[in-house]
Amino acid sequence: MTNVCYRTLQFDEPWTLEAYESVGGYQVLRRIMQEKTPCDQIINELKEASLRGRGGAGFPTGVKWSFMTSASQGAKYVVCNADESEPGTCKDRDILRYNPHQLIEGMIIAGYAMGCTSGYIYIRGEFTEPFARVETALQQAKAAGLVGSNILESGFDFQLETAIGAGAYICGEETALLNSLEGKKGFPRFKPPFPANVGLYGRPTTVNNVETLASVPVILEKGAKWFLELGKPNNGGTKIFSVTGHVNKPGNYEVPLGIPFKELLELAGGVRNGNKLKAVIPGGSSMPVLPAEIIMETDMDYDSLMKAGSMLGTAAVIVMDETTCMVKALECISKFYMEESCGQCTPCREGTGWLHRVIHRIENGQGKPEDLDNLVRVAKNIEGRTICALGEAAAWPVGAFMKHFRDEFAYHIQHKKCLVG
Amino acid sequence: MAETELYKLTETMCGEIDQWIAKFPPERKQSALLASLHIVQKETGWLSTAQLNAVADYLGLAYVTVYEVATFYSMYDLQPVGRHKVHLCNNISCMLNGSEKLSEHVKAKLGVEFGATTTDGKFTLKHAECLAACAGAPAAQIDGVHYENLTPEKIDKILDNLD
Amino acid sequence: MIELEIDGKKVEAEPGNMIIQVADAMGVYIPRFCYHKKLSIAANCRMCLVEVEKIGKPVPACATPISQGMRVFTKSEKALAAQRAVMEFLLINHPLDCPICDQGGECELQDLALGYGDDLSRYTEGKRAVDDENLGSLIATDMTRCIHCTRCVRFGTEVAGMRELGTVWRGEHMEIKTFVGKSLTSEVSGNIIDLCPVGALTSKPYRYTARAWELQQRYTIAPHDCLGSHLNVHVRRNEVMRVVPRESEAINETWLSDRDRFSYTGLKSEDRLNQPMIKQSGHWQSVSWEVALEYMLEALKKVIAVQGPEQAAGIISPSATLEESYLFQRLLRGLGCPNIDHRLRQIDFADQDSMPLYPGLKVKIADLEQQRAVLIIGANVRQEQPLLALRLRKANLKGAQIFCINPIDYQVNFNLNQKLICHPTLLPEMLAGIIKAILVKQAIEAPTTIAEQLKSIQVTEQQQAIAEALSVNQPSTILLGAIAQQHPQAATLRSLASLLAELTGASVNLLTEGANTAGAWLAGAVPHRGAVGLTQDKLGQTIAELFAEPRKAYVLFNVEPAQDCANPKQVTKALQQADLVVALTPYNTPYLQQHADVLLPIAHHAETSGTYVNAEGEWQSFAAVVSAPEQVKPGWKVLRVLGNLADLADFNYTASTEIRDELQGMLANHSLKVAKQVQPRINLAYTKHPLTRITEWPMYRVDGLVRRALPLQQAASHDSVGIRINSKMIEQLQLAAGGLATVEQAGESVTLPVILDERIPQGCALIAGGFAETEVLAESFGAITIHV
Ligand SMILES: Cc1cc2nc3c(=O)[nH]c(=O)nc-3n(C[C@H](O)[C@H](O)[C@H](O)COP(=O)(O)O)c2cc1C
Numbered sequence A: 001m002t003n004v005c006y007r008t009l010q011f012d013e014p015w016t017l018e019a020y021e022s023v024g025g026y027q028v029l030r031r032i033m034q035e036k037t038p039c040d041q042i043i044n045e046l047k048e049a050s051l052r053g054r055g056g057a058g059f060p061t062g063v064k065w066s067f068m069t070s071a072s073q074g075a076k077y078v079v080c081n082a083d084e085s086e087p088g089t090c091k092d093r094d095i096l097r098y099n100p101h102q103l104i105e106g107m108i109i110a111g112y113a114m115g116c117t118s119g120y121i122y123i124r125g126e127f128t129e130p131f132a133r134v135e136t137a138l139q140q141a142k143a144a145g146l147v148g149s150n151i152l153e154s155g156f157d158f159q160l161e162t163a164i165g166a167g168a169y170i171c172g173e174e175t176a177l178l179n180s181l182e183g184k185k186g187f188p189r190f191k192p193p194f195p196a197n198v199g200l201y202g203r204p205t206t207v208n209n210v211e212t213l214a215s216v217p218v219i220l221e222k223g224a225k226w227f228l229e230l231g232k233p234n235n236g237g238t239k240i241f242s243v244t245g246h247v248n249k250p251g252n253y254e255v256p257l258g259i260p261f262k263e264l265l266e267l268a269g270g271v272r273n274g275n276k277l278k279a280v281i282p283g284g285s286s287m288p289v290l291p292a293e294i295i296m297e298t299d300m301d302y303d304s305l306m307k308a309g310s311m312l313g314t315a316a317v318i319v320m321d322e323t324t325c326m327v328k329a330l331e332c333i334s335k336f337y338m339e340e341s342c343g344q345c346t347p348c349r350e351g352t353g354w355l356h357r358v359i360h361r362i363e364n365g366q367g368k369p370e371d372l373d374n375l376v377r378v379a380k381n382i383e384g385r386t387i388c389a390l391g392e393a394a395a396w397p398v399g400a401f402m403k404h405f406r407d408e409f410a411y412h413i414q415h416k417k418c419l420v421g
Numbered sequence B: 001m002a003e004t005e006l007y008k009l010t011e012t013m014c015g016e017i018d019q020w021i022a023k024f025p026p027e028r029k030q031s032a033l034l035a036s037l038h039i040v041q042k043e044t045g046w047l048s049t050a051q052l053n054a055v056a057d058y059l060g061l062a063y064v065t066v067y068e069v070a071t072f073y074s075m076y077d078l079q080p081v082g083r084h085k086v087h088l089c090n091n092i093s094c095m096l097n098g099s100e101k102l103s104e105h106v107k108a109k110l111g112v113e114f115g116a117t118t119t120d121g122k123f124t125l126k127h128a129e130c131l132a133a134c135a136g137a138p139a140a141q142i143d144g145v146h147y148e149n150l151t152p153e154k155i156d157k158i159l160d161n162l163d
Numbered sequence C: 001m002i003e004l005e006i007d008g009k010k011v012e013a014e015p016g017n018m019i020i021q022v023a024d025a026m027g028v029y030i031p032r033f034c035y036h037k038k039l040s041i042a043a044n045c046r047m048c049l050v051e052v053e054k055i056g057k058p059v060p061a062c063a064t065p066i067s068q069g070m071r072v073f074t075k076s077e078k079a080l081a082a083q084r085a086v087m088e089f090l091l092i093n094h095p096l097d098c099p100i101c102d103q104g105g106e107c108e109l110q111d112l113a114l115g116y117g118d119d120l121s122r123y124t125e126g127k128r129a130v131d132d133e134n135l136g137s138l139i140a141t142d143m144t145r146c147i148h149c150t151r152c153v154r155f156g157t158e159v160a161g162m163r164e165l166g167t168v169w170r171g172e173h174m175e176i177k178t179f180v181g182k183s184l185t186s187e188v189s190g191n192i193i194d195l196c197p198v199g200a201l202t203s204k205p206y207r208y209t210a211r212a213w214e215l216q217q218r219y220t221i222a223p224h225d226c227l228g229s230h231l232n233v234h235v236r237r238n239e240v241m242r243v244v245p246r247e248s249e250a251i252n253e254t255w256l257s258d259r260d261r262f263s264y265t266g267l268k269s270e271d272r273l274n275q276p277m278i279k280q281s282g283h284w285q286s287v288s289w290e291v292a293l294e295y296m297l298e299a300l301k302k303v304i305a306v307q308g309p310e311q312a313a314g315i316i317s318p319s320a321t322l323e324e325s326y327l328f329q330r331l332l333r334g335l336g337c338p339n340i341d342h343r344l345r346q347i348d349f350a351d352q353d354s355m356p357l358y359p360g361l362k363v364k365i366a367d368l369e370q371q372r373a374v375l376i377i378g379a380n381v382r383q384e385q386p387l388l389a390l391r392l393r394k395a396n397l398k399g400a401q402i403f404c405i406n407p408i409d410y411q412v413n414f415n416l417n418q419k420l421i422c423h424p425t426l427l428p429e430m431l432a433g434i435i436k437a438i439l440v441k442q443a444i445e446a447p448t449t450i451a452e453q454l455k456s457i458q459v460t461e462q463q464q465a466i467a468e469a470l471s472v473n474q475p476s477t478i479l480l481g482a483i484a485q486q487h488p489q490a491a492t493l494r495s496l497a498s499l500l501a502e503l504t505g506a507s508v509n510l511l512t513e514g515a516n517t518a519g520a521w522l523a524g525a526v527p528h529r530g531a532v533g534l535t536q537d538k539l540g541q542t543i544a545e546l547f548a549e550p551r552k553a554y555v556l557f558n559v560e561p562a563q564d565c566a567n568p569k570q571v572t573k574a575l576q577q578a579d580l581v582v583a584l585t586p587y588n589t590p591y592l593q594q595h596a597d598v599l600l601p602i603a604h605h606a607e608t609s610g611t612y613v614n615a616e617g618e619w620q621s622f623a624a625v626v627s628a629p630e631q632v633k634p635g636w637k638v639l640r641v642l643g644n645l646a647d648l649a650d651f652n653y654t655a656s657t658e659i660r661d662e663l664q665g666m667l668a669n670h671s672l673k674v675a676k677q678v679q680p681r682i683n684l685a686y687t688k689h690p691l692t693r694i695t696e697w698p699m700y701r702v703d704g705l706v707r708r709a710l711p712l713q714q715a716a717s718h719d720s721v722g723i724r725i726n727s728k729m730i731e732q733l734q735l736a737a738g739g740l741a742t743v744e745q746a747g748e749s750v751t752l753p754v755i756l757d758e759r760i761p762q763g764c765a766l767i768a769g770g771f772a773e774t775e776v777l778a779e780s781f782g783a784i785t786i787h788v
């Protein structure tokens, strides 16, 4: 297995500076500081590597960084999104806990490449242990002259600090995160303007996911080509898949993009108790569910999953076996988005609750035949009409569950009980 | 504003808050708000109106701004809580791995519903939204510490060991 | 210029405009709830979704900037589908009980919902209920109706500059709330009633008293401050039911102060005078107008004839109309008496000969926003002219530096770059320090009037900074407020301000009292000048002299002497000894019963036609919005009849507009050359009392009408009466905050609650005027003692 973000996992205390340096950590930063590598060169390297954002949307990182370089003088920021809260997703937490230095190195390089004056690592409030690990690592890096003023005598200044959330999934949305970082409620901002123009404190800002940033040092160390070829064209590198649910060995698997689902399932020990696979959500709970027959034939990368009718999202693979009640599963998912809607825009504030209540009723044997069409209609009415993508996150699961498992919902309504006993 | 007289931040709190303020540009004290509320909440486990006011005054913010933030984020409690906060995750990965049974068990054991505090003031039981511990489902956070792969027996032990 | 197309129509607009702005300008209506042209863009209601060619998703018209060649469809199938969907979402948790909702008939949600009619009721789950907020005596809440557009929250944060309302909790639990059950204290809070598109925030006094469709809308001008805000008055069966703003970009924009919005509630006061009355041998009796007018005129003529014209005096409210002021002075001057004044609360008139045609603003109200530096002297702007404070806030947000010199650390809704808070007697010195700073810096010799006095003044860094800012940042403005003008050294303050203005290039602006100070000067309601500033053969005496040396006859026009004037004790003494006191008044009060001899019932501002000239010199005429009770007459008509009865020439007006036109004609022909440009007297010397009374008139005590507006008296923004004093002084005088204490002034005493107020400087107590409780006290800035 090739580890990119989990490079230090073999050590007893993988989070220490020594552990990280023993696998070549901070060498890339040292080289860049010494050679004064042109920013363009770094950004082009990332473009060639076809690194795509690991936070869910899969936007090419190099392209995103290039939006920043031309921006005006004055403060500019790079922000790490360590708010990891999408149900099923637990990969960033392990980078924070076990390889914080690589994230820090990635942040410094990002800051350098985009001409940023400072950076923040925004960590969700519940991450007590990861926060402590990152904070300690940051202090070590500061003490070693790797962060702060005049880094490694290069003349480059970059301030880096941790910041903390307080319990709100929506703060993973990048503009909500910026508001939260400003000490406000996590209300997403209307875009445009995008953060690259108007971000933290109104200044140009780039927000990247933990895994995205942690991938950067390794790409620059081993080269774009190496990284790209780990995966497939347009889907470069490895990806950490959080495989959870009904598998024998749930866990985070850092494997090349494009791995067939079958293989990934095998890595995770196969479906529990030898049960039959029923359905899989391949990218965190907001992504469309795929029935077994489709997912078993699909490769796990951005483009393949898109073709199959879903998305890679956060690569949180939620596996459901034949004993799963799909009504119950959707009820659980829809409750989450209702609880986590920030409440500012009408379709999401009103629609997420509506969806959940109808599904809850069906689950409790009080469904009506017209509920099915209504669910689809309400979900469609949310989609594309909200300020941020939480609207879609709430609508897509409903659409997909209804598309693939409508019969099961109909059964529930008719028989006031579950198809799967 | 006269209200602050009701509650005074301790020196330790102010010291910790100042460290947070220092992380941000000088005119951006508000950025330290979330951390400040965490710091003050450590004292009793929840935030009183007087405490919110004190934080507002310390950071130079309108009271309602602090109130907005304190009510928006789920980790702040604005009502008295028990000595220990038990947050069980019920999201999809945990649900698929038996969190409902675990919830029933804990409810019965503590004799309270979600959102309530035991009569002896020892535990407050709440739902957690996904804790990013899905590979260790079912998971819980108890007093800020993650616990994974929970079973009724395992959680019994954890809860029994708290004083 | 950008060219685009909306619904097939080509249009050009400036870049940076949003689709909705361009559509509004074209008259294409796009539905909206959160968007408001005076507020920041929230784009949260999603009602304004429209289709734009080549963009997949519908976009919010309020937040999507226009671009070259854009083709917008506001009523395409896609746009309508999106709008309909949003409407459905808005309604699922909104009560559908329009017939019992106060907003029914004028609800933006109701109006729009009708337009989408059909399939809006597929929601069968339970509706959300939200607890109500108690926002105080002015605004009623029905928060279950709230659609979370956040206009009210944004208004507070952005326009009013007071973050009192917020959105708390989140998701579908989100609520609009104050900080834990507080009433609103903003002096412009009522605007959120207009802003709320549904029935969540409504007017408490108006609530459930009428339905929108029963009301007739009439137009008038606000009667309480020198801005002259435009009002729409809603009337049902000759009763004023409520008051709302009428948009006027130059004056009040879309806003209204709470005082202008709610003072109509004082119209129906129980002490309304409904019949002329005369007092004979200590007994009051109602009489006919003829009897009353004859009686009054005879008595007045007799005083003038027997005691001499200097023994009569006419005092008129600065909120009387231009026409009333004009006829008032014509009548008295016609009878030979030049003693006319409207400057009720002023003390120092040393510079009155060098005053301009009328005091007021040199800068247009709207242009205040453009100022780069502003110095406020002796003003509580938020209370005196609430909407002017909003303009200053806007200037401030655009980068203007604002400074103040005040005896009280007044709360403002903008940032003060420097504030000089000092004992009131030191106001002139403070200002002089700024002048000295400039003179020193620019090495200019001090004018002789002041050179000697400047010598001992030490210039502080703050004064230096203010001097610098006023000269460097142009345009700059100096504003003198009520305290400056009511100050014992008001003339000195005005002269210093003019000097400072000369040195810095700033303009001097006077924030005058009442609704029509400018009109009163223009009409000649001052003792030293006639109408349009014409010089007079016979000069009268100022109000200060008219009460300090009691006269035998007083004619009062819409004045409550002991609550409206600078030295109530002196006023009362003067009235007591007079042979004749005539009050033209809307009210029949115990005070007038005791001190007057003739009471003539005159109409309220809402019941009369007339003109107010605002501080920037705008003449704004209005008609009566309701008719007065049968025996009550508009003031100008009473004065006209008196003029006729007295056989004065050219007194045959048939409409108030004739009076206005006459004045306007005079103004066109005689423009005032302030005869002698008198060197004003600058006198920095002062006597400092051991304990000084500071007097201000709280915003809801400035005139008879607001004093009777109960909801305003109960508002959280209202300052109650008491001895306001800081904690050090409380300790020093051994008082107890919240307890009672006795104030003695000029031999009179009253017992009042002690109110802890850290804004008050050492050596002073703020004891407001305008209250019955303080009407026995004396001078505004006089010596007092306080003890338990
Ligand atoms: C509702 C919502 C929640 C999100 N949560 C996260 C999150 O927890 N972590 C994350 O990295 N990105 C999250 N995102 C995506 C971010 O908005 C953003 O796209 C991402 O941080 C960009 O980083 P990347 O380009 O490196 O992927 C979320 C997006 C939405 C709409």
Ligand code: SF4
Pocket: A170, A187, A188, A340, A341, A342, A343, A344, A345, A346, A348, A349, A386, A387, A388, A389, A390, A391
């Ligand atoms: S879509 Fe939902 S979470 Fe996103 S801004 Fe709108 S209400 Fe908030």
Ligand code: FES
Pocket: C031, C032, C033, C034, C035, C042, C043, C044, C045, C046, C047, C048, C049, C060, C061, C062, C063
């Ligand atoms: S008016 Fe545009 S979103 Fe509300």
